[in-house]
Amino acid sequence: MSAALEPWLARWGLALDGPAPERRYKGVSDPGQVAFVRRGDQRLVLKLLTAGSDEWRSGAALAHWAGEGAARLVEAAAGAILMERAIPGEELLALTPDRDDAATLIACEVMAKLDRPAPSPDAGFRRIEDWGQGFARNRAAALAAGMDAGLIDRGEALFLQLCATQATPILLHGDFQHYNIIRDAGRGWLAIDPKGILGEPAYEPGALLRNPMEDWCAEPAVIDRRARLIAGRLGYPYQRLVGWTFAQWVLSVLWAIEDGMRYAPSWLKGPRAAEALL
Secondary structure, three states: OOHHHHHHHHHOOOEEEEEOOHHHHOOOOOHHHEEEEEEOOEEEEEEEOOOOOOOOOHHHHHHHHOOOOEOOEEEEEOOEEEEEOOOEEEEHHHHOOOOHHHHHHHHHHHHHHHOOEOOOHHHOOEEHHHHHOHHHHHHHHHHHHOOOHHHHHHHHHHHHHHHHOOOOOEEEOOOOOHHHEEEEOOOEEEEOOOOOEEEOHHHOHHHHHOOOOOHHHOOHHHHHHHHHHHHHHHOOOHHHHHHHHHHHHHHHHHHHHHOOOOOOHHHHHHHHHHHOOO
């Protein structure tokens, strides 16, 4: 057991119930910061959070949704959250690629539940405009790694244009994709591990449309089919869905370079596929 967990186990009266699968919490640098726990008959997940990390406001996001379409928040404090555990916890990833249309429509149902008015302006959540600063911040490093300057320019220009013309912002998950949508036998499909960011609803499917990170989804036909399913179910404009997907995909490449990953030209297959639909 990670020593970092011990104070929280004592504080909230918890007993360890086994380690959480690392694949579900791939964004956590130390797997010892996430654990399956029990409190009486409750089977829960304890997750530690690092100040300044993307998920620092995840507890506030879960509280905002109050269990509708997302895991229920049980306890929260600066540095940790305790939430319900989805059982059996099957990831939406299990349905792809063989049942990808079904997976996309399931994701739509979850997105519809999460779509509610944003919290008050002083809630402390970032905005998608803040994430857009990653273009300028990482441009030099991306060019040095060998990335296409024109693609960066087009991605940034479209990102800023979409920000300037967006619909009324809501609280978005921010990383809404197949690894972060899991099934509970009693409550159905639930979102976990939100980042919590304010932006228009049509921004949210961008992560879904570029995941899972496999070549088969980085094809114009696949992006087109998925985007049309989402547009038909949720009423989001098709061109905005595809535009956000392209711009976010370029930005995600810049973030990967910022995180120290070794750039490969193959990373641009997805952004170029999305751009071909614009």
